[in-house]
Amino acid sequence: AQSVSQHNHHVILSEAASLELGCNYSYGGTVNLFWYVQYPGQHLQLLLKYFSGDPLVKGIKGFEAEFIKSKFSFNLRKPSVQWSDTAEYFCAVNLGGGADGLTFGKGTHLIIQP
């Protein structure tokens, strides 16, 4: 079964710092990859997704992620974070063809200090 590993459970940054959150998955076949965000008191929202094509994916709010197949990785990046980026970030994967529900990582709690 596929699994998703997020390297950092808690990250604290100052505003304007650059962000990179790690995500690795453990399935050797074709996968679809996602990053979801959960702002305090809100529901999970899709940040970005990768199905095929250009491995550098751009999402909402200035976020991007790069799919590196050889490293089984899909790291999330943002050049300059804002206080409003404080949230829980989840990486998720499903099998190519999207047969079943998503498998999520445990999440990274990001705190941006003003």
Added chain:
Amino acid sequence: GAGVSQSPRYKVAKRGQDVALRCDPISGHVSLFWYQQALGQGPEFLTYFQNEAQLDKSGLPSDRFFAERPEGSVSTLKIQRTQQEDSAVYLCASSLGPRPNTGELFFGEGSRLTVL
């Protein structure tokens, strides 16, 4: 409605009680998923419906868990004889298309269950 709606938002149950959690997906969405999110963990897949058909229930942790979607819209997750380990946030998500599901999942705000 505009989004996925879940009720109740919070539920406290005594151990051994039965609970029912409701999900009202986005109108017209074919696919509906239930997830369980324990404290400090990511959501874990419970079950999947395509319209009224429950096509995958492999994630349900025990036979005390039961889900239905009789008319292909609203879904109910029922937990019988609740145990403390059932305490979690139960998330419902829907998406427009059927499997293979390449579309975005839209999540509700969840129902937080606390079993005393």
